[in-house]
Amino acid sequence: MTADQLIATYFETGRPPDLPRDHFIDGRPAVAEAGDRMESFDPGRGVALADFAVGDAADVDRAVTSAVAGFGIWGATPPAQRCAILNEAARLMRAEAEQLSVVEALDSGKTLNEARDDIAGSARLLEYYAGAADKLDGRSVNLGNDNAAFTLREPVGVTAHIVPWNYPTSTLVRGIAPALAAGCSAVVKPAETTPFTALMIADLLVRAGLPAGVVNVVTGTGIAAGAPLVRDPRVRHVTITGSVATGVGVMQSVAPNVTGLTLELGGKSPLIAFGDADVDKVVDGALWAIFSNAGQICSAGSRLLVHRSIHAEVRDKLVIKARALRIGHGLRNPDMGAINSARHLAQIADHVENARKRGVEIVLGGTRVVDPDTGEGWFYAPTILDDLPESDDAVLREIFGPVLVIQVFDDEAEALTLANGTEFALAAGIYTKDISTALRMARRVDAGQVTVNDYWAGGIELPFGGNRKSGFGREKGLEGLEAYTRSKAVTLAV
Known part of the structure; x- marks a missing residue:
């Protein structure tokens, strides 16, 4: 058939x-x-x-x-x-x-x-x-x-x-x-x-x-x-x-x-965007780094670390693109499918609700949704939490869903501190036009695999795995x- x-x-x-x-x-x-x-x-x-x-x-x-x-x-x-x-x-x-x-x-x-x-x-x-x-x-x-x-x-x-x-x-x-x-x-x-x-x-x-x-x-x-x-x-x-x-x-x-x-x-992988990065590439990279498979990926780019000079532009463009994502039954080939189980959907919702109670700014999503064609299914809206401190629970814990956390940095040293600031070390993405910056960060960030200017670059020919609690x-x-x-x-x- x-x-x-x-x-x-x-x-x-x-x-x-x-x-x-x-x-x-x-x-x-x-x-x-x-x-x-x-x-x-x-x-x-x-x-x-x-x-x-x-x-x-x-x-x-x-x-x-x-x-x-x-x-x-x-x-x-x-x-x-x-x-x-x-x-x-x-x-x-x-x-x-x-x-x-x-x-x-x-x-x-x-x-x-x-x-x-x-x-x-x-x-x-x-x-x-x-x-x-x-x-x-x-x-x-x-x-x-x-x-x-x-x-x-x-x-x-x-x-x-x-x-x-x-x-x-x-x-x-x-x-x-x-x-x-x-x-x-x-x-x-x-x-x-x-x-x-x-x-x-x-x-x-x-x-x-x-x-x-x-x-x-x-x-x-x-x-x-x-x-x-x-x-x-x-x-x-x-x-x-x-x-x-x-x-x-x-x-x-x-x-x-x-x-x-x-x-x-697990993972809480950072996508690090420096001030000289191509903003549109950052937006597209961050979009699919977290919303592919509804964020249910160990190596998902669940943290967007963005330089203060491009923070607002990246966030606003990302919100527009994420809001336009079509959600629905996987066999109808939407942009984003369902959450795997009712239990896991409840866990994602609890994470975001707790962030809301802490006063975290939710610039997009933050709600359970259903298939718009049928009113059925286990779905969670694409969600973006903006400008979180490094100590916030949503930064430190793996949510494993379509929930992106944005952190803002001012210089390379701070970006590195934020990137290595969780107990996980699975993957990392770096966006910059400066090859020296890219190589320095690639060596210093703690991760099993690092990509530059394309979060999902690489392939089966390359080793995959993590460090620390990854x-x-x-x-x-x-x-x-x-x-x-x-x-x-x-x-x-x-």
Whole structure:
């Protein structure tokens, strides 16, 4: 079915066709041991769209057991064959992109165009790591004597992937693609509000030639399914994207087993606009840095640090553009889609209401809204809070929604102090025409990735991850392979 047909079917029936609804274990759908089920909701309408299996420790045990057996097969598979299978998976993902995109938009609340970009990027991730699968070489070491020495790069074994709800497909693939390239197997626990694309992709991988058991998916809650997964001693590396509190809990859970860990956590990333910056570029950059995916992005540019000389002009132009953004159901392709859940919508609203009570100036938005076409759904208006002090709660805490905080600075030293003034250090954007200013700030700002004059510049070839409470470890780029391999030194006395 085409995207238009899928969308028409959904709006006519309230149910998308052919959704997978059970776990995916050992190469096929698997019902939950306890038989429990829960509903996933369409955020654009605020109604349930389908139910799915709720996993528990017994389901996790089955999945990890399957992954152990799968690793025995996949780890011994020739790298060139792993490369071919990952490339075939990328081909299938592109062939089935419209169905995956519709489900992604429907389940997460984002716009169809945003979902299409996510699927296209995920196919590219598979290709990128396919190209690395047969190049994970060791090195020959000169010990200065007649002994021969070399290193091997080996897969770590079974890996666990805890996937968030804001990017269900791309976050999944950026974790499992390098793991599979390295020869690891995987057990995936998608977020309970966005389970379906993970199940679809697991099936797609098997159809691409991946042996049964190499990728398994257990759906359900973090407490019932995620917790026993990360605690399982057979899991040798855990990759998780989530909140700081969740990350701390996972660190404590994996510690007894000395399990490897990649944490991608929160952010309060600054977009820094100097007085010489192109104002229109700053406005466009800031607009999409915070309102893409309704602000539900760990690396969103949620703080606009602007020089006093251009503050009023930037703010006023930004208000005009943000006010014009079209909000609506993601499948109708507006400018901005829905908030993923009623619970998260309430949290965003509480943040802004508390700011209002503190006397913060709200120059735009600050209210819950609905789809103007239907009067339904979980939406929050594009919101801008102006000229906040560095100690304000809205500056320091991650709101994770379409809420931009503006801070004003007078010189470079103050801009740097403000940029590094939170406990997060995930991303940063710098807008200036002065290359010296850009390079100085890029070196001094604490962030895992810095862009200049284009907030979303970069790509999958570059490492992604944060410092301090934004986490540790890197995904994407060649660095993304490091978590899934270990080095072994071999010396031969001759």
